Amino acid sequence: MLTNPLTKNITGKNIAADIASYLANDGYAGWRKALTMEPNNIVTLVKDGGLRGRGGAGFNTGLKWSFVPHGEDAPKQKFIVCNADEMEPGTFKDRLLMERDPHLLLEGMAIAAYAIGASIGYIFIRGEYHLAAERLELAINEAKSQGLLGNNILDSGFSLDIFIHRSAGNYICGEETALLNALEGRRAIPRAKPPFPQVSGLWGKPTVVNNVETFCNIPHLVALGVDWYRGLGLEQDAGSKIFGVSGKVKNPGTWELPMGTPIREIIEQHAGGMRDGLRLKGFLPGGGSTDFLGPDHLDLPMDYDVIGKAGSRMGTGTIIVLDDKTCPVGLVLNLSQFFARESCGWCTPCRDGLPWIVKVLQRIEDGEGLPEDLDLLREQCQRIGPGKTFCALAPGAAEPLQSALKLFEQDFIDHITNRCCPYK
Amino acid sequence: MPTITIDGEKYQVDGDQNLLSSCLTLGLNIPYFCWHPEMGSVGACRQCAMIEYKDSEDQSGRLIMSCMTPIRDGGIYSVNAEMAKEFRGGIIEDLMTNHPHDCPVCEEGGECHLQDMTEMSGHTMRRYRGSKRTHRNQYLGPFINHEMNRCITCYRCVRFYNEYAGGNDLQALGRNHQIYFGRQEEGRLENGFSGNLVEVCPTGVFTDKTFSAHFVRKWDLQTAPSICEHCAVGCNTAPGARESSNNLDPILRRITNLYHHDINGYFLCDRGRFGYEYVNSATRIDKVLSVRDEDLIGSTADNKDILHKEINPQDAVLNLSVQITAAQRQLRRIIGIGSPRSSLENNFALRQLVGADHFYSGLNYLDQEVLQLVNSLQSDDRILSPSTPEIETSDAVLIIGEDIYNTAPRIALAVRQAARNRQKQAAQSLKIPLWQDASVRQLEEEHSPIIFIGTALSNLDDIADATLFESPQKTALFTHALAQEISGYKAPNLKMPPHLQEMVKRTAAILLKAGKPLIISGTSGKHPGTLQAVAELSRALSDDKKTPTKLYLACSEANSLGLTQLFNGTEGNLQQLVQTLTDQRSANIPTSLIILENDLYRRLDKHSVEKLFSLVDEVILLDTLLTPTAKRANCIFPASATAESQGTFVNNNGLAQRFYAVYEGKGFIQESWRWLVDAVDFCTETCENLSVLKEWKHSTDISDAIAREFRVLRVLDELGPDENFRIDGLRIARQSSRYSGRTAIHAQEHVSETPPINDPDAPMSFSMEGIHNPNKTQLQANIWSPGWNSNQSIFKFQEQVGGERKGGPSGKMIERPRHPIPDWTNTLEKSPQPPNSMQMLPIYRLFGSEELSNQSMAISELIEAPFVLINPKEMTQHGVNEGELVDIETSSGIYRTEIRRCNTTPEGCIGVPYGLPGLETLAALMPGYATLRPAATHSIAGVEN
Amino acid sequence: MSSLLEPEPIEVMEHSNSDPDKISAILTDEEKLEIDEEAKHYEGKSSVGLEALRIVQKHRGWISDNSIHAIANYLKIPVTQLESVATYFQLIFRQPVGKEVIYLCKSASCWVMGCDQLQKHICQSLEIKPGETSKDGIFTLLEMPCLGDCDKAPVLMLGEEMYRNLDEDTIDTLIDKKKQLHADKSTD
Ligand SMILES: Cc1cc2nc3c(=O)[nH]c(=O)nc-3n(C[C@H](O)[C@H](O)[C@H](O)COP(=O)(O)O)c2cc1C
Numbered sequence A: 001m002l003t004n005p006l007t008k009n010i011t012g013k014n015i016a017a018d019i020a021s022y023l024a025n026d027g028y029a030g031w032r033k034a035l036t037m038e039p040n041n042i043v044t045l046v047k048d049g050g051l052r053g054r055g056g057a058g059f060n061t062g063l064k065w066s067f068v069p070h071g072e073d074a075p076k077q078k079f080i081v082c083n084a085d086e087m088e089p090g091t092f093k094d095r096l097l098m099e100r101d102p103h104l105l106l107e108g109m110a111i112a113a114y115a116i117g118a119s120i121g122y123i124f125i126r127g128e129y130h131l132a133a134e135r136l137e138l139a140i141n142e143a144k145s146q147g148l149l150g151n152n153i154l155d156s157g158f159s160l161d162i163f164i165h166r167s168a169g170n171y172i173c174g175e176e177t178a179l180l181n182a183l184e185g186r187r188a189i190p191r192a193k194p195p196f197p198q199v200s201g202l203w204g205k206p207t208v209v210n211n212v213e214t215f216c217n218i219p220h221l222v223a224l225g226v227d228w229y230r231g232l233g234l235e236q237d238a239g240s241k242i243f244g245v246s247g248k249v250k251n252p253g254t255w256e257l258p259m260g261t262p263i264r265e266i267i268e269q270h271a272g273g274m275r276d277g278l279r280l281k282g283f284l285p286g287g288g289s290t291d292f293l294g295p296d297h298l299d300l301p302m303d304y305d306v307i308g309k310a311g312s313r314m315g316t317g318t319i320i321v322l323d324d325k326t327c328p329v330g331l332v333l334n335l336s337q338f339f340a341r342e343s344c345g346w347c348t349p350c351r352d353g354l355p356w357i358v359k360v361l362q363r364i365e366d367g368e369g370l371p372e373d374l375d376l377l378r379e380q381c382q383r384i385g386p387g388k389t390f391c392a393l394a395p396g397a398a399e400p401l402q403s404a405l406k407l408f409e410q411d412f413i414d415h416i417t418n419r420c421c422p423y424k
Numbered sequence B: 001m002p003t004i005t006i007d008g009e010k011y012q013v014d015g016d017q018n019l020l021s022s023c024l025t026l027g028l029n030i031p032y033f034c035w036h037p038e039m040g041s042v043g044a045c046r047q048c049a050m051i052e053y054k055d056s057e058d059q060s061g062r063l064i065m066s067c068m069t070p071i072r073d074g075g076i077y078s079v080n081a082e083m084a085k086e087f088r089g090g091i092i093e094d095l096m097t098n099h100p101h102d103c104p105v106c107e108e109g110g111e112c113h114l115q116d117m118t119e120m121s122g123h124t125m126r127r128y129r130g131s132k133r134t135h136r137n138q139y140l141g142p143f144i145n146h147e148m149n150r151c152i153t154c155y156r157c158v159r160f161y162n163e164y165a166g167g168n169d170l171q172a173l174g175r176n177h178q179i180y181f182g183r184q185e186e187g188r189l190e191n192g193f194s195g196n197l198v199e200v201c202p203t204g205v206f207t208d209k210t211f212s213a214h215f216v217r218k219w220d221l222q223t224a225p226s227i228c229e230h231c232a233v234g235c236n237t238a239p240g241a242r243e244s245s246n247n248l249d250p251i252l253r254r255i256t257n258l259y260h261h262d263i264n265g266y267f268l269c270d271r272g273r274f275g276y277e278y279v280n281s282a283t284r285i286d287k288v289l290s291v292r293d294e295d296l297i298g299s300t301a302d303n304k305d306i307l308h309k310e311i312n313p314q315d316a317v318l319n320l321s322v323q324i325t326a327a328q329r330q331l332r333r334i335i336g337i338g339s340p341r342s343s344l345e346n347n348f349a350l351r352q353l354v355g356a357d358h359f360y361s362g363l364n365y366l367d368q369e370v371l372q373l374v375n376s377l378q379s380d381d382r383i384l385s386p387s388t389p390e391i392e393t394s395d396a397v398l399i400i401g402e403d404i405y406n407t408a409p410r411i412a413l414a415v416r417q418a419a420r421n422r423q424k425q426a427a428q429s430l431k432i433p434l435w436q437d438a439s440v441r442q443l444e445e446e447h448s449p450i451i452f453i454g455t456a457l458s459n460l461d462d463i464a465d466a467t468l469f470e471s472p473q474k475t476a477l478f479t480h481a482l483a484q485e486i487s488g489y490k491a492p493n494l495k496m497p498p499h500l501q502e503m504v505k506r507t508a509a510i511l512l513k514a515g516k517p518l519i520i521s522g523t524s525g526k527h528p529g530t531l532q533a534v535a536e537l538s539r540a541l542s543d544d545k546k547t548p549t550k551l552y553l554a555c556s557e558a559n560s561l562g563l564t565q566l567f568n569g570t571e572g573n574l575q576q577l578v579q580t581l582t583d584q585r586s587a588n589i590p591t592s593l594i595i596l597e598n599d600l601y602r603r604l605d606k607h608s609v610e611k612l613f614s615l616v617d618e619v620i621l622l623d624t625l626l627t628p629t630a631k632r633a634n635c636i637f638p639a640s641a642t643a644e645s646q647g648t649f650v651n652n653n654g655l656a657q658r659f660y661a662v663y664e665g666k667g668f669i670q671e672s673w674r675w676l677v678d679a680v681d682f683c684t685e686t687c688e689n690l691s692v693l694k695e696w697k698h699s700t701d702i703s704d705a706i707a708r709e710f711r712v713l714r715v716l717d718e719l720g721p722d723e724n725f726r727i728d729g730l731r732i733a734r735q736s737s738r739y740s741g742r743t744a745i746h747a748q749e750h751v752s753e754t755p756p757i758n759d760p761d762a763p764m765s766f767s768m769e770g771i772h773n774p775n776k777t778q779l780q781a782n783i784w785s786p787g788w789n790s791n792q793s794i795f796k797f798q799e800q801v802g803g804e805r806k807g808g809p810s811g812k813m814i815e816r817p818r819h820p821i822p823d824w825t826n827t828l829e830k831s832p833q834p835p836n837s838m839q840m841l842p843i844y845r846l847f848g849s850e851e852l853s854n855q856s857m858a859i860s861e862l863i864e865a866p867f868v869l870i871n872p873k874e875m876t877q878h879g880v881n882e883g884e885l886v887d888i889e890t891s892s893g894i895y896r897t898e899i900r901r902c903n904t905t906p907e908g909c910i911g912v913p914y915g916l917p918g919l920e921t922l923a924a925l926m927p928g929y930a931t932l933r934p935a936a937t938h939s940i941a942g943v944e945n
Numbered sequence C: 001m002s003s004l005l006e007p008e009p010i011e012v013m014e015h016s017n018s019d020p021d022k023i024s025a026i027l028t029d030e031e032k033l034e035i036d037e038e039a040k041h042y043e044g045k046s047s048v049g050l051e052a053l054r055i056v057q058k059h060r061g062w063i064s065d066n067s068i069h070a071i072a073n074y075l076k077i078p079v080t081q082l083e084s085v086a087t088y089f090q091l092i093f094r095q096p097v098g099k100e101v102i103y104l105c106k107s108a109s110c111w112v113m114g115c116d117q118l119q120k121h122i123c124q125s126l127e128i129k130p131g132e133t134s135k136d137g138i139f140t141l142l143e144m145p146c147l148g149d150c151d152k153a154p155v156l157m158l159g160e161e162m163y164r165n166l167d168e169d170t171i172d173t174l175i176d177k178k179k180q181l182h183a184d185k186s187t188d
């Protein structure tokens, strides 16, 4: 039974699977099957499969699709958009998928487009991903030449064009409504919801935005079915996932593993554990905008709800490990600088609050912090928390900070009382 | 109506509003920045936080942005919960981290929404210890100052300027905490509504540069409600004045918007906001002037300009009264010429003095004819003159021959909102509330149909989906054809090229399909045929829809329609006056001509004006500015400007509105009617006419007299309370209760307070004593409420946010007898064009076409040098190139101007800027004919005789 | 410890630099062709604004005031609107950059793996601060958000090429190589 649907075409060599080898390995089987199905049934199938969005929020993908209006009265023009803006600190999974197996993404997008009735797709890729963009472009042409994309695909009467949009930086472009504004040639400011993009998205038309990895899950889910897919996961969540580890471990990297794989297994077995002489002090389970977890949490399975209950988020499933010789204040400062700089500038707490947080953290790190600064930081975390800002960027920025203030409180206090960074 | 609970109190609220505006309507104080009553919510500033509880069990609740929250029937909310208060305080604290705290040197200080909100949010302690970011400011033109360091990034400026007003040269630049609101490069803000940035910006980033030149704090301004005199829309304004420091005389210092639900709402155009400076300009008449009596021994100048000297007002009045007395004895004839830019009261006083038979309108035949046409169109029951909100909600707009951005600017802004109605419908079908501004705007980009036919269209071209540039004759033809198409005329009798027929069909279909169609036209084309065709079209549309057609007709001057009411048809026009005087030349009786606030050179061709002057013996002028006419007057009386006097204007809708004196004009300046009454007072002889004048002590005495004399104007006696009105025994205070430095200003002379001047006309005081609350009377124009020092406090004085002012709308519709318009179907004219000539079509400019504002210092910087427009084809035909000088030969002489290419100027026509300095005297000739030839030598542009 | 009351240096925000080279405000045929090609994929012309900026920058290295005007003219969109987009995206350069742009990843994983030290090293050897261009006009150093190669941290991108698992030596070699390349080019 297939257990690595996302990476089965990926080899150790830095080359993309071309159309021939992709087809040879059951490529586009899901697409062929989908074209024989009722679009609605695909939506139901994906919903039942329990696939949750891999962009970070973990929303049920099929459910998301089902909000797209369909039938006679629905707008004729709809769009499918792939979010390939991967810019979350410590996240490096979408790059791999796009560079090594571009057809898998295209196939997933094609099925999604068919399911919601979209005839145009955009891959919104961050400007720095030159290689991925080139390989995707090539793959699109290959697929077109085989009649798998373009006009009247495989004589089904269904047509789909996929275009690549190269962005020009800015983390906020990954937020799906900001992404739509960027695609429309505007400043990438998030939009108010409702209306959700599924109802009024790109140019006001129904639009579904999904993450690269989410799309890559679709072909096999459709080809091999719900039971197989659900069976891939070890715990509650279905399917497999690309997990990654970075930081001072022996063997940083990415692996496709079942959902629900215990964190300890990922860090200790796959990533080889901590480098010699270092101890794990904490880790961010799913990228820079998730809360720190500590060594006590190592035995948790990587499942959305479990990690959520533990006080963090699965996020993108790429773990950043913090060791005991690296300053947690410095790491949080670094992350806060990132978020402050990447703020779109729309809402006050994020635009003006984050730079203030950075200044306070910098002071603490420089040994000029005051005891009351910690309360100020806690208060600031409250102010940029969920529901208080216009989009999820600022709450994401709050997560590593607020958890560090709890988990590594002593480190902050040491900085302030010693008037210097003890790690330097 | 849904019921909601806020902090334990139950309220009934309007379910279509968001929570924030509902709370404000209820009188609760909630701080906000990015929300604007007219522009809706975008949720950017996060200042308006409240708590929403799931149900009565829910103890902790959830923080929400009230501006982004729809009303839920039975919803439970809190403003005062600790969590909400703390968050709001925190937001201010965040915003202030980059704010320079420079209130003492900031011109917003004292009417600053940021100050108010900071107070309200209770942020009093500064914890931020970092540096502040520093921006470089830009030069934005003569109207607006830029101080970006004060910015709190609420995005209101760009939302107003780009999205609401259609400007495209101000944007948010950069990102994160470095956002900068500016232009791509320095330069004047090009949109004609830029002045509203001053009021829209909640802090001191955009301030009024003309006000800077003579700045005082808001609380040191005395104000009274006024009406903008720079076009006929009738926007309400709150001018502010204060005595200048070096002499005792008050000067007019600025104009701000005064909310009127049916007219200007929250916004004014730049002509209205910055045109006021004419009052303080170098051409202002503030002395009584008389012809110099010493003999001119020799001069080579062959013009007949009179040199003036200042004389004692008493002598001048006496002199006038001698003439009046002589007239009573039949020894002299006195003729009066009225004016469409002066109040009804002034016009009526002059009429009373000279007698109706000797009173002339001050308009030429054509101008009076088109005004009478407007009047009769508006007297037909099948036609309805729409208010601004009605314009904004119309779903198809046809504009015929009127460049409204330049002739009725505020209406163009309303039309821009109408263009969004399709988008709004789409929003409603998606259940997006209309106040969710960003969500609505992101929908479909297609505009509701806006169709234009006429000579020139400015500023609206981006939203117009069909434009047809034609001569007035063709425009009329098109409109007739449209009327025939709509009324299903069997055999159209109009010959038109196929592409026009096609457009007629399409336009007809659009108007017929529309639920709320709107037609806009006006007098600026000076073409009766167009108005007659518009009448036919409106009638046809009304017959089809079985409801009155909404037709907005723009007139040219603040009181055009008011003046029209004093005359029958075209009787009393200036040509008629010249004719009468010529016919009676032999009467051998000396004639005095009293001209009321009118420059005749703008009304009649030069030769006729000269002829008129040659037919009279004495010219007496009452006016505010030294116009060319003033140079021909034997005696000049300084007349009050609008902001210095009380009176009544009738606007484009037929709404009679009263304006009140904001301050007393300096020196001997007084209302024109008072000069006349003064002169009558000196008269020894009395007769019935004159004794009436002698009775007039208050402006309202005249208003009442007008109401008695003219049925149509009956409403004038109900317009406002008279000067005896009191609230709790008190007058209404023009000065704020914090008016400062009253004695210090004159300290070098005395430290006692001079007694305030008594206002004989209005129940208002020129002091701080009296009623300050705008809720008690609409005469209070200082929009201020405790804790709300900026103009944003207006909501405290509205029935509901964005609704009618409490106390109902000010102004009253004049009551024109209803009668159907005559049948003009077959009045298509065939006017022969003289060979080798071009028709001069008036084109209009926001800055440059209007007489008074042209003298404002800031506006004069923006007025173009004389030019004419011509289409490229004619350009080659005449052998002229863009930018070259040409001579325009007319019956008033030769005018030398620059020539400009314009693809939309109809063939056989040149576009001549109406009233542009240097070409003012051409105004009277349009739409007549001229010949055009390359200028022989290159000399400066201007008039040459 | 420095005084808490001592003001930090003032940051002056500037959004554009006037163009010393005065490239004429028109696009080349090649640029136009590429923009037209992209425009086919979008609904309105203004949608292609960012793409156009990227294309022109590819050819000219950065976006000067003139380039902004040229693009705005060509797309018939207001120049301030385009500026608003151009100044929003960090990979659109409104100031001149060197021939080689070093995009150094400064995000979490690279930070843990010592990118600050690398940055110091680069700054020292090129005698520049982040955001500046070396005197010889060859190198510009930019600080980047996560480049998505965290398992091979620290990383940088030079031009369009990724360089991974860096240390000071590999960076020295890389800089030398590029220096050499440009020296060769200029002697050609
Ligand atoms: C600030 C911010 C940045 C984001 N960046 C990304 C991103 O780079 N890639 C991504 O797929 N999703 C990103 N997301 C999540 C998207 O908004 C969205 O939830 C996702 O694309 C939906 O796809 P999915 O349902 O397949 O996960 C980001 C969200 C926020 C708030």
Ligand code: SF4
Pocket: A172, A190, A342, A343, A344, A345, A346, A347, A348, A350, A351, A389, A390, A391, A392, A393, A394, A395
């Ligand atoms: S939280 Fe606010 S300022 Fe920050 S990125 Fe989101 S919308 Fe922009």
Ligand code: FES
Pocket: B031, B032, B033, B034, B035, B042, B043, B044, B045, B046, B047, B048, B049, B065, B066, B067, B068
């Ligand atoms: S007023 Fe509600 S968020 Fe700004």
